[in-house]
Amino acid sequence: MLNTERKPITGKRVQLMATCLCDAFYDDVAAATVQVLEYLGVEVVFPEGQTCCGQPAFNGGDWAASRKVVRHTVKTFAGEEPVVVPSGSCAAMMFHGTVLEFENEADLGEVEALGRRTWELGDFLVNGLGVKTWPGRFEATVAFHRSCHSRGTNSSSAASTLLGSVAGLKIVEFGEGEQCCGFGGTFSVSFPNISASMGALKLDHIRAVKPDVLVSGDMSCMMHLGGLAKEEGKPIKTLHLAQVLREALKNGKLL
Amino acid sequence: MRFQQIDQFAAELKADTRAAVYDGSKKGHEKRTKLLFDEYADPDRLRRIAGEVKQHVVENLDTYLPQVEAKLKANGVIVHWAATAEAANQAVLGIMRARGATKMVKAKTMVSEETELAHFLEKHGIEALETDLGEFIVQIDGDHPSHIVKPIIHKNRREIATSFEENGLGAYNDDPQTITRRARHFLRHKYLEADVGLTGANFVSAESGRLVLVTNEGNSRFCLAATKCHIAMVGIEKIVPRDYDLALFLNLLARSGTAQELTVYTEFISGPKSPTQPDGPEEMHVIFVDNGRTEVLASDCRDILRCIRCGACLNVCPVYRQASGHAYRSVYPGPVGAVLSPLMMGDKFPQKADLPKASSLCGACHEVCPVNIPIPDLLLRLRNRAKEENVPSPGTPPMGAWALLASQPTAWRASLFGGKIINYLPTKLLPIPALRAWEAKRSLPAWRGGEFRKWLKTRKGRANVSPPAPSRAEAKKAD
Numbered sequence: 001m002l003n004t005e006r007k008p009i010t011g012k013r014v015q016l017m018a019t020c021l022c023d024a025f026y027d028d029v030a031a032a033t034v035q036v037l038e039y040l041g042v043e044v045v046f047p048e049g050q051t052c053c054g055q056p057a058f059n060g061g062d063w064a065a066s067r068k069v070v071r072h073t074v075k076t077f078a079g080e081e082p083v084v085v086p087s088g089s090c091a092a093m094m095f096h097g098t099v100l101e102f103e104n105e106a107d108l109g110e111v112e113a114l115g116r117r118t119w120e121l122g123d124f125l126v127n128g129l130g131v132k133t134w135p136g137r138f139e140a141t142v143a144f145h146r147s148c149h150s151r152g153t154n155s156s157s158a159a160s161t162l163l164g165s166v167a168g169l170k171i172v173e174f175g176e177g178e179q180c181c182g183f184g185g186t187f188s189v190s191f192p193n194i195s196a197s198m199g200a201l202k203l204d205h206i207r208a209v210k211p212d213v214l215v216s217g218d219m220s221c222m223m224h225l226g227g228l229a230k231e232e233g234k235p236i237k238t239l240h241l242a243q244v245l246r247e248a249l250k251n252g253k254l255l
Numbered sequence: 256m257r258f259q260q261i262d263q264f265a266a267e268l269k270a271d272t273r274a275a276v277y278d279g280s281k282k283g284h285e286k287r288t289k290l291l292f293d294e295y296a297d298p299d300r301l302r303r304i305a306g307e308v309k310q311h312v313v314e315n316l317d318t319y320l321p322q323v324e325a326k327l328k329a330n331g332v333i334v335h336w337a338a339t340a341e342a343a344n345q346a347v348l349g350i351m352r353a354r355g356a357t358k359m360v361k362a363k364t365m366v367s368e369e370t371e372l373a374h375f376l377e378k379h380g381i382e383a384l385e386t387d388l389g390e391f392i393v394q395i396d397g398d399h400p401s402h403i404v405k406p407i408i409h410k411n412r413r414e415i416a417t418s419f420e421e422n423g424l425g426a427y428n429d430d431p432q433t434i435t436r437r438a439r440h441f442l443r444h445k446y447l448e449a450d451v452g453l454t455g456a457n458f459v460s461a462e463s464g465r466l467v468l469v470t471n472e473g474n475s476r477f478c479l480a481a482t483k484c485h486i487a488m489v490g491i492e493k494i495v496p497r498d499y500d501l502a503l504f505l506n507l508l509a510r511s512g513t514a515q516e517l518t519v520y521t522e523f524i525s526g527p528k529s530p531t532q533p534d535g536p537e538e539m540h541v542i543f544v545d546n547g548r549t550e551v552l553a554s555d556c557r558d559i560l561r562c563i564r565c566g567a568c569l570n571v572c573p574v575y576r577q578a579s580g581h582a583y584r585s586v587y588p589g590p591v592g593a594v595l596s597p598l599m600m601g602d603k604f605p606q607k608a609d610l611p612k613a614s615s616l617c618g619a620c621h622e623v624c625p626v627n628i629p630i631p632d633l634l635l636r637l638r639n640r641a642k643e644e645n646v647p648s649p650g651t652p653p654m655g656a657w658a659l660l661a662s663q664p665t666a667w668r669a670s671l672f673g674g675k676i677i678n679y680l681p682t683k684l685l686p687i688p689a690l691r692a693w694e695a696k697r698s699l700p701a702w703r704g705g706e707f708r709k710w711l712k713t714r715k716g717r718a719n720v721s722p723p724a725p726s727r728a729e730a731k732k733a734d
């Protein structure tokens with residue numbers, strides 16, 4: 001089972017782990033995360049030394065390289081506040097992956113401690129802060145992709161709770177929702193054929209229910225699916241959960 | 256080699272085969288989910304309990320094996336120990352020769368696939384006939400099973416009809432009932448002619464020495480009905496502590512494997528014929544096979560020995576569905592095979608070190624496994640082992656330079672801005688293999704490195720940026 005045990009939330013200050021993907025490609029997702037948290041009165045601190053959670057090398061099988069990055073991350077996110085990350089995948093790396101690769105290391109304890117205070121954004125909002133409904137308005141039919149790293153965690157149900165409560169927003173289920181989109185980190189480039197076939201299947205299922213927008217808590221899946229759709233010449237609109245929540249606030253003139 | 260073998264295999268797979276594997280697996284998975292969740296309030300709890308029971312067995316094999324041996328002997332069974340595949344095959348041959356037997360009927364057993372028993376016996380002039388319909392078709396075709404429960408998931412009935420015709424089993428007819436009737440007719444005579452029946456065992460109870468066999472075709476019962484000698488080839492991990500535990504395991508196995516509440520035939524075999532037990536063969540042997548299992552036990556992947564060979568992880572696996580079982584070049588394909596097959600190679604691990612890479616680590620296998628094996632964690636451990644043993648891995652981007660960047664904030668920030676270059680260059684021409692592989696199938700979003708950090712500093716309101724943390728000296732000390 002995943003190591004999903006969390007420290008309860010006290011105080012209203014968090015550290016933001018923006019993720020390397022948002023740092024490099026999806027700045028608006030990180031910005032939306034900040035706006036959503038601040039709307040709830042949470043003070044967001046961004047430790048500037050942050051880089052990446054270490055997952056690429058962990059999944060690629062180079063644990064020594066990954067540990068180097070994780071040690072840097074542990075130092076960067078020193079403190080007691082919860083760490084909030086707009087990615088189920090990076091969150092799972094912090095509370096599960098790191099524990100695996102540090103199992104024989106002397107500093108396992110520090111790594112575990114960071115994992116216990118790291119939250120995926122949706123999970124933090126719903127289960128950390130106790131937010132069960134989201135104000136504002138978002139007129140759209142939404143297909144929600146449950147990313148694989150949220151298996152065994154509370155993230156997917158949290159996202160569904162939030163999205164389902166937004167006025168104007170309708171969630172549509174699509175076929176084989178439990179199947180992977182085919183991204184898989186280094187898998188996407190070392191097994192490009194299988195990865196793309198998996199993505200194509202996912203896109204077929206999504207297109208069949210004709211959503212206005214595809215939403216996920218993980219930009220890596222969106223980068224893969226969005227990129228595939230674009231390359232096929234049939235682009236789809238993708239948004240991160242944080243962006244939908246922020247847009248709902250804007251539409252409701254709450255931001 | 257530039258490509259991962261499994262990815263290449265999938266790309267070249269016939270559309271028919273892919274469709275057969277995909278449909279067969281998907282159907283199996285969906286029926287399983289419905290059955291488990293319709294009937295049990297909390298199937299995950301059952302999986303966890305079953306996992307703990309098997310893990311307990313795996314970690315205490317040293318006490319359970321002697322206990323089982325004593326029970327079996329007391330029941331009148333002759334027990335053999337085979338450290339290797341070769342030793343297991345020799346043990347079977349020895350028993351056959353001692354009886355002057357030349358004909359064997361075989362039920363489906365994965366251990367005998369590991370040891371390639373049928374080929375071995377045929378080389379020694381003994382007929383060893385597969386009686387499970389799927390295995391029979393694989394045998395007459397000179398093919399290999401591609402799934403541990405449904406050996407011919409990769410074939411459609413037209414192919415089967417053709418091979419029946421070629422093997423003198425009647426004119427071309429692809430009606431499934433006709434195919435089954437012809438096989439049954441052919442096999443009936445063989446059961447009567449054979450002297451020895453060989454089976455595996457799905458479970459062996461340490462408490463009673465009972466062997467448990469499940470089938471849907473009843474072929475294992477036929478194998479044992481007319482023959483005088485029963486040989487069971489059993490992996491050393493097949494033990495459950497008590498008869499009582501069988502309730503849980505039989506329920507989970509049938510539901511997970513074939514989406515049945517219970518398999519059609521469930522046999523409990525306590526030993527050969529005796530004054531108190533008038534039924535059964537005159538002579539019964541159990542051959543416990545190691546064939547690399549103790550090495551798996553000594554590794555940090557021993558959890559895989561809990562496996563009860565249900566095939567659920569194959570059915571749910573998106574990679575298996577795209578690539579088919581033969582892509583894995585092993586008796587055990589799919590997620591379980593990606594862990595077990597390289598481990599069972601011993602020193603030759605590098606030859607199959609690519610198998611654990613053939614996964615997006617989506618975790619679906621862990622979610623369905625009736626004994627709750629954390630397969631993705633084990634795949635990751637094996638990837639790291641391959642790296643530590645310097646096994647080359649085509650297509651996997653090197654991580655050294657990235658790790659260097661990602662542990663130095665200043666260099667990281669510089670590269671965030673520097674990355675902008677990809678907005679202006681035709682990336683298909685860049686000599687970066689990972690980028691080319693990405694772009695062959697997917698377009699890359701625009702590079703916006705550093706934009707978020709800029710936004711955070713320049714937006715109205717407070718700039719919540721904490722001072723850059725640790726110095727390089729500190730980072731170094733930590734590593």
Ligand code: SF4
Nearest residue numbers: 562563565566568624
């Ligand atoms: S690993 Fe689990 S799911 Fe896969 S075959 Fe074994 S018992 Fe079944």
